[in-house]
Amino acid sequence: MAMNGRELARMIDSTDVSTLATKRDVDEMIAQAKEYKFFAINAPASYFPYLVENLKGSGVNPGFGCCRWSGADPTHVKAACAKWAIDLGAQEIDMVMNLSYFKSGMYDDVVRDIGTVKDAIGREHALKVIIEAPLQSDEEIIKAVELVIASGADCVKSATGMEGGTTIHHVETIMKAAKGKVWVKAAGGIRNLETVDRMLDLGVSRFGINYRSAKLICDAANNR
Numbered sequence: 535m536a537m538n539g540r541e542l543a544r545m546i547d548s549t550d551v552s553t554l555a556t557k558r559d560v561d562e563m564i565a566q567a568k569e570y571k572f573f574a575i576n577a578p579a580s581y582f583p584y585l586v587e588n589l590k591g592s593g594v595n596p597g598f599g600c601c602r603w604s605g606a607d608p609t610h611v612k613a614a615c616a617k618w619a620i621d622l623g624a625q626e627i628d629m630v631m632n633l634s635y636f637k638s639g640m641y642d643d644v645v646r647d648i649g650t651v652k653d654a655i656g657r658e659h660a661l662k663v664i665i666e667a668p669l670q671s672d673e674e675i676i677k678a679v680e681l682v683i684a685s686g687a688d689c690v691k692s693a694t695g696m697e698g699g700t701t702i703h704h705v706e707t708i709m710k711a712a713k714g715k716v717w718v719k720a721a722g723g724i725r726n727l728e729t730v731d732r733m734l735d736l737g738v739s740r741f742g743i744n745y746r747s748a749k750l751i752c753d754a755a756n757n758r
Contacts, residue, residue, distance in 0.1 A: 536731065539752035547597055548572040548745040563745040567594045570752055576742065586623045598624045600651065603696050605630030609647045613654035626660040627651065628691060631678060633666060641681055648685035662689040662719055668698030672707050679711035691719040691742065699723020705736050727754040
C-alpha cells in the first residue's frame with residue numbers, strides 16, 4: 535500500500551517517551567507534529583497537560599500512556615490515571631498489559647486489569663493495549679491478543695520499543711489472532727518506509743514511531 539507522506543502521517547503517533555526525553559525534545563516533537571499533521575503525540579506522561587495546551591486547534595491529538603513499561607501498576611492507579619488524561623483531553627489511552635500476571639498464567643487478572651481501565655475511560659475513547667510481542671513466543675502473542683479481545687479493549691499494540699523491536703513476523707502473528715475483532719497498532723523499532731509499507735499490507739491501522747524516524751519516513755513517502 536503506497537501512501538504519500540501526508541496520508542501516512544495521519545496513521546502515525548509521533549513518539550518520544552524515553553527516560554531522558556527533554557522539554558526541548560517535546561517542543562521539537564510538537565512543532566514537527568503540527569507541520570506534518572501526525573495523528574497524535576506521545577511524550578513523557580508528566581508533559582501531558584503541556585501537550586494538551588500546545589496542540590489546541592492543530593488537529594494533532596495529545597496521546598497518553600497510563601502505566602509503566604511492565605504494566606505492573608495497581609489496576610486502580612492505571613484507571614485513575616487514564617481517567618485523568620481523558621478529562622484533560624485525551625481521545626485514546628495506551629496501557630501495557632500486566633506482563634507479570636500474563637507470564638504467571640493469571641489470565642482472568644489480565645482481563646480484569648484491562649477491562650477496569652476500559653470502563654474508566656468509556657466506550658467512546660479507544661484503549662490500546664501493549665502486549666510486548668518481542669518478549670513473547672508466537673503462542674503467547676496469540677493468547678495475549680485473545681485476552682485483549684476478551685477485555686473489551688479496542689486495539690492491540692505490539693510493543694513499547696523498550697523491550698525490543700516489532701518485526702514483520704510479530705505483526706503477522708498479531709493480525710492472525712486479532713481476526714478483525716480489534717485494530718492493530720505497530721510500534722517499537724520501526725525505522726524505515728519499507729517496513730511501514732509491509733505492515734500496512736498486513737492490515738496495520740496505526741503506527742507508533744519515534745518522532746525523528748517519523749519525519750524521515752514521511753519525507754521518504756513523499757519522495758518515492
